[in-house]
Amino acid sequence: MKPTANKDNTIFLAELKSVNKVFRPGVGKKTVHALKNISLEVRQGEILGLLGPNGAGKTTTIKLLLGLLFPSSGKVRLFGENPADPASRKKVGFLPENPYFYDYLTAREYMSLAARLCGMEKNETQKAINYLLEVVGLTGAEGKYLRKFSKGMLQRLGLAQALINSPDLLILDEPMSGLDPLGRRQVRELIRNSNVRGRSVLFSSHVLSDVEAICDRVIIINHGQVAAQGLLSDLVSRNETKVEITVERPPQGLKDRLEAKGCVVSEAGGVLSIRLADPKMQDVVIEEIHGAGGNLHSLVPLRPSLEDVFMKEVGEKAEGV
Amino acid sequence: MGQILAIAGNSFKDSVRSRVMLGVFFLAIVMIVSSLVLGALSFGEERKITADWGLFCTSLFGVIITIVVGIQQIHKEIDKKTLYNVLAKPVSRSHFLFGKYLGTMSVAVASILIMAIVHQGLMLESTGTFEPRLLIGVLADLLMVMILASVATFFSSVASPFMAGLFTTGFFLAGRWLHEMKYLILQLSRMDSAFAHYMTWPLKGLYLALPNFAIFDIDGELVHQIALPNGYLLLLAGYSITYSAVLLLAAVRAFSKRDFL
Ligand SMILES: Nc1ncnc2c1ncn2[C@@H]1O[C@H](COP(=O)(O)OP(=O)(O)OP(=O)(O)O)[C@@H](O)[C@H]1O
Ligand SMILES: [Mg+2]
Numbered sequence: 314m315k316p317t318a319n320k321d322n323t324i325f326l327a328e329l330k331s332v333n334k335v336f337r338p339g340v341g342k343k344t345v346h347a348l349k350n351i352s353l354e355v356r357q358g359e360i361l362g363l364l365g366p367n368g369a370g371k372t373t374t375i376k377l378l379l380g381l382l383f384p385s386s387g388k389v390r391l392f393g394e395n396p397a398d399p400a401s402r403k404k405v406g407f408l409p410e411n412p413y414f415y416d417y418l419t420a421r422e423y424m425s426l427a428a429r430l431c432g433m434e435k436n437e438t439q440k441a442i443n444y445l446l447e448v449v450g451l452t453g454a455e456g457k458y459l460r461k462f463s464k465g466m467l468q469r470l471g472l473a474q475a476l477i478n479s480p481d482l483l484i485l486d487e488p489m490s491g492l493d494p495l496g497r498r499q500v501r502e503l504i505r506n507s508n509v510r511g512r513s514v515l516f517s518s519h520v521l522s523d524v525e526a527i528c529d530r531v532i533i534i535n536h537g538q539v540a541a542q543g544l545l546s547d548l549v550s551r552n553e554t555k556v557e558i559t560v561e562r563p564p565q566g567l568k569d570r571l572e573a574k575g576c577v578v579s580e581a582g583g584v585l586s587i588r589l590a591d592p593k594m595q596d597v598v599i600e601e602i603h604g605a606g607g608n609l610h611s612l613v614p615l616r617p618s619l620e621d622v623f624m625k626e627v628g629e630k631a632e633g634v
Numbered sequence: 635m636g637q638i639l640a641i642a643g644n645s646f647k648d649s650v651r652s653r654v655m656l657g658v659f660f661l662a663i664v665m666i667v668s669s670l671v672l673g674a675l676s677f678g679e680e681r682k683i684t685a686d687w688g689l690f691c692t693s694l695f696g697v698i699i700t701i702v703v704g705i706q707q708i709h710k711e712i713d714k715k716t717l718y719n720v721l722a723k724p725v726s727r728s729h730f731l732f733g734k735y736l737g738t739m740s741v742a743v744a745s746i747l748i749m750a751i752v753h754q755g756l757m758l759e760s761t762g763t764f765e766p767r768l769l770i771g772v773l774a775d776l777l778m779v780m781i782l783a784s785v786a787t788f789f790s791s792v793a794s795p796f797m798a799g800l801f802t803t804g805f806f807l808a809g810r811w812l813h814e815m816k817y818l819i820l821q822l823s824r825m826d827s828a829f830a831h832y833m834t835w836p837l838k839g840l841y842l843a844l845p846n847f848a849i850f851d852i853d854g855e856l857v858h859q860i861a862l863p864n865g866y867l868l869l870l871a872g873y874s875i876t877y878s879a880v881l882l883l884a885a886v887r888a889f890s891k892r893d894f895l
Binding site: 407 | 636637640641644647648652714715716718719720721722723724725726729890891894895
């Protein structure tokens with residue numbers, strides 16, 4: 314049960330090493346190469362976002378880690394063990410995509426089933442169940458049958474059952490899908506708050522704002538391959554910063570002269586705005602504005618959003634297919 | 635063991651809280667009770683009719699309930715993906731299957747026992763005494779559904795529910811008519827044709843592989859108060875345990891390699 318560590322002693326709770334996964338849906342049907350030689354790892358204490366468009370291979374990656382699927386080739390490790398060994402999942406909590414729970418059980422019955430499946434003792438479960446139901450805001454619904462639960466309530470129950478064994482690694486597959494804005498926000502906060510005592514969280518999403526709001530590190534996957542990965546801050550600053558300059562009451566002809574220099578210029582409401590892809594251009598442009606007797610109103614560096622990074626990595630590849 | 639019991643208990647709850655299962659069970663009870671009407675119509679034969687009909691209904695519904703529960707229990711978990719929640723916990727696939735098997739058995743045992751109690755009540759009503767000897771037939775039923783549940787578990791862990799249902803029912807019917815099959819093999823081997831001769835091989839294979847459900851049918855002996863051979867029930871028990879253990883192990887092997895999509 315020892316997590317594996319690499320040279321610099323970073324602890325990996327879970328890893329995929331050169332993993333391929335090929336689905337053979339049946340005789341006569343096309344095989345699907347869902348993961349192509351993918352390698353990634355989950356480090357201790359981080360909130361890792363697995364980001365990718367539909368069909369990228371996020372769910373496949375997660376199911377491999379949990380031993381629900383077996384790799385066609387390559388190596389999968391969970392807490393240093395083969396996921397086929399149930400003991401590797403002792404310290405793992407999982408919330409599946411579009412979770413469905415036994416709808417003939419009440420919330421409390423479901424939670425106590427989850428506890429028993431984790432091998433917990435009867436006397437320690439009741440307290441844990443009450444506590445978790447309160448954390449996810451389901452106090453008062455303990456005796457209700459799950460078939461009467463709304464989607465948001467089910468999602469929160471899913472989080473509660475994933476936390477029952479106080480896992481060191483929480484794996485969530487699209488935990489915010491199908492929730493209204495309020496529900497998304499609650500789940501976001503739950504994830505943020507659950508990242509305590511060195512617990513790691515791996516969650517998949519194709520919603521950029523969710524990833525941006527809660528992740529430390531991001532792995533973007535596309536067509537079964539890692540397209541980009543890194544700390545959120547690094548990923549975003551790796552791409553050059555753009556600059557936007559605005560000029561109020563611009564003098565005649567300034568727009569034409571800037572455009573002649575190759576700048577993208579737009580005019581609205583008597584304000585000229587100039588977007589520069591290359592920040593080195595900004596001195597030239599400012600000189601030009603002063604030379605024309607114009608009045609520099611603002612100069613704003615535009616930090617690229619994760620969306621820009623995502624579109625760059627995923628958009629280009631998609632066109633290249 | 636705690637995990638297996640938790641899974642079995644959950645399956646039991648599912649069946650007990652399902653309208654369909656309660657409906658089937660209610661129908662079984664109505665059918666058994668209807669032996670009172672049949673008995674009243676048959677002058678002088680009341681005891682025999684009530685005994686015979688009750689044993690027949692108990693076996694029939696025991697079999698139906700076992701097949702239905704055995705197949706839908708596993709299929710539902712895969713289809714609705716509730717299985718992910720179980721297998722993502724530190725639960726091995728063999729424990730999952732054993733739990734499901736035990737769950738199916740608990741439903742089968744509970745319904746057969748309730749039917750038997752109702753049946754004994756009817757015997758009391760129509761003849762003035764209980765007839766405990768008929769309970770031997772109930773015991774034989776229990777030993778039989780033990781095998782049947784393992785057949786259902788095996789097929790649902792390797793095939794779609796439709797195929798699993800078909801195969802399990804097929805196994806049951808063929809296993810129940812194994813005597814006739816033996817007779818057919820004998821007939822074929824006596825025939826003077828090479829084709830008939832080769833035909834006996836696959837039939838002989840089937841004859842050996844199929845569970846022999848015919849040996850569990852002792853209703854005739856019980857109703858007509860004929861003695862059973864010494865140690866017959868022990869033989870049945872040994873056969874049941876061996877056959878279902880082998881089949882469950884085969885199911886675990888297949889299930890452990892499976893991808894859950
Ligand atoms: N059972 C299966 N049989 C065949 N192909 C499959 C199967 N499951 C997944 N795939 C394929 O594998 C690829 C990856 O699927 P996966 O479910 O991992 O994507 P995802 O990133 O989770 O997408 P989404 O955002 O839609 O959930 C897809 O091309 C999908 O069609
Ligand atoms: Mg998915």
